[in-house]
Amino acid sequence: MSRFVLITPNADFENRLRQAVAGGLQGGVQTFLTNVLPAGPFDLFAQLNQERPEVLVLGPDVPMDEALRLATVLDVQAPDLTVLLVSEPDPAFILQAMRAGVRDILSPSADSDQMRVLLEHACQSFANRHRTEPFQQSDSGKGTVIGVFSPKGGVGKTTIATNLAVGLGKIAPMSVVIVDLDLQFGDVASGLYLNPAHTVTDAVSPAASQDTLVLKAFLTVHPSSIYALCAPVSPVEADFITPEQVTRLLEQLADEFQYVVVDTAPGLPEIGLAAMEACTDVVWVSAMDIPSVRGLRSGLDILRQLDIMPEGRHVVLNMADPKCGLSVQDVESTLGAPVDVSVPRSRAIAFSTNRGVPVLQEARKDPAVKGLNRLVERFSPNGRAKSPRKTHRRVVV
Ligand SMILES: Nc1ncnc2c1ncn2[C@@H]1O[C@H](COP(=O)(O)OP(=O)(O)OP(=O)(O)O)[C@@H](O)[C@H]1O
Ligand SMILES: [Mg+2]
Numbered sequence: 001m002s003r004f005v006l007i008t009p010n011a012d013f014e015n016r017l018r019q020a021v022a023g024g025l026q027g028g029v030q031t032f033l034t035n036v037l038p039a040g041p042f043d044l045f046a047q048l049n050q051e052r053p054e055v056l057v058l059g060p061d062v063p064m065d066e067a068l069r070l071a072t073v074l075d076v077q078a079p080d081l082t083v084l085l086v087s088e089p090d091p092a093f094i095l096q097a098m099r100a101g102v103r104d105i106l107s108p109s110a111d112s113d114q115m116r117v118l119l120e121h122a123c124q125s126f127a128n129r130h131r132t133e134p135f136q137q138s139d140s141g142k143g144t145v146i147g148v149f150s151p152k153g154g155v156g157k158t159t160i161a162t163n164l165a166v167g168l169g170k171i172a173p174m175s176v177v178i179v180d181l182d183l184q185f186g187d188v189a190s191g192l193y194l195n196p197a198h199t200v201t202d203a204v205s206p207a208a209s210q211d212t213l214v215l216k217a218f219l220t221v222h223p224s225s226i227y228a229l230c231a232p233v234s235p236v237e238a239d240f241i242t243p244e245q246v247t248r249l250l251e252q253l254a255d256e257f258q259y260v261v262v263d264t265a266p267g268l269p270e271i272g273l274a275a276m277e278a279c280t281d282v283v284w285v286s287a288m289d290i291p292s293v294r295g296l297r298s299g300l301d302i303l304r305q306l307d308i309m310p311e312g313r314h315v316v317l318n319m320a321d322p323k324c325g326l327s328v329q330d331v332e333s334t335l336g337a338p339v340d341v342s343v344p345r346s347r348a349i350a351f352s353t354n355r356g357v358p359v360l361q362e363a364r365k366d367p368a369v370k371g372l373n374r375l376v377e378r379f380s381p382n383g384r385a386k387s388p389r390k391t392h393r394r395v396v397v
Contacts, residue, residue: 003055004029004057005055007037008059009035027054038070054126059085060108064085069100069214084104084105084118084119089105104122106118142254145253146312147276148283148285149264150266150292151266157264157266162358164283165228166224171381176227176259178192178229181272183238188228191358199233200241243270246274268302280312281379284315288317288320288331313337315335315338321344341371343375345368346359349368
């Protein structure tokens with residue numbers, strides 16, 4: 001088994017590294033005598049003669065900018081792999097390399113004893129790291145893009161979006177990404193208890209929009225086996241993000257993930273409309289009160305006039321409460337559309353928001369959990385098969 005993988009066109013360096021391993025380390029070395037680096041983990045792992053190496057050594061004599069880029073991508077997508085870079089130890093470069101996730105720098109002139117020490121350290125670091133699964137691409141072309149919208153604020157969009165993403169993550173682990181397009185005041189990060197290193201601002205940068213592997217490196221992994229792309233840290237950054245950038249971002253993510261769940265700001269701002277046009281499905285959320293239901297009715301009317309109507313429409317009545325003086329039938333007739341899923345008002349949800357742990361992340365018994373699972377089921381391959389695309393009951397007028 002090759003514990004070490006080396007990519008370099010330098011045969012002399014390869015000899016020294018083989019001696020280092022033979023002189024006291026377990027496992028073998030697989031070498032690619034080339035200066036061409038793989039584009040990402042899939043390309044790399046496809047070329048290996050075994051499942052997973054522990055240590056990847058890049059260089060000498062490979063393009064350093066490409067090596068740093070590869071290290072960045074691997075740091076996110078294959079975090080259990082330890083990457084060593086062969087280069088002269090220039091302090092400015094070391095800093096750049098460490099930021100890219102490189103574990104250590106190996107001098108091109110190191111002798112085999114010096115190499116052995118570094119390789120041993122690298123193996124220890126591998127052993128200490130937690131193994132995570134690599135990306136899984138969707139089997140068939142483009143993913144399902146589900147936008148969660150409502151004209152009114154505070155009706156539960158973020159709650160629905162985060163739970164939907166976590167629920168879908170159980171069906172398709174590592175194939176779900178949630179994107180926070182409430183660019184000014186988004187709270188997906190808080191709802192998922194994340195402290196992201198990168199946000200939508202990085203994800204729409206030229207580097208990411210031209211290279212999907214770079215974009216993926218900007219996603220944050222959540223313990224429920226989903227990815228998150230959180231809103232910018234400062235509301236000011238939102239002003240610099242254009243609808244065109246959002247369109248491109250969602251297009252890229254739909255190419256890579258089975259499910260893209262989009263949380264949005266209240267109302268129908270330009271960014272929201274751009275997102276909606278990229279959606280295959282829209283989840284409309286209304287609370288069980290007259291202003292919220294009327295707001296949604298007006299929103300739906302405007303979109304019909306603008307002819308922006310994604311194919312799949314799902315109406316969620318949130319904070320449903322039989323004692324609030326309104327019935328589901330009242331809501332449906334005001335909306336002019338059926339309610340597809342009802343999520344009761346629940347203390348478990350209020351509590352989960354404050355803890356940053358969506359209710360579907362835990363095995364909780366709660367009526368709201370039932371409703372949220374019903375929503376998730378509409379997007380599962382089974383749910384789709386039972387009632388392809390438009391899955392409404394009769395429209396109540
Ligand atoms: N079914 C529910 N039962 C009880 N509380 C709920 C329910 N759904 C949402 N909430 C609570 O309502 C508050 C607002 O929810 P949330 O942040 O999801 O709404 P939002 O539509 O995303 O708001 P905004 O428009 O500000 O983004 C949260 O404190 C959340 O815990
Ligand atoms: Mg919100």
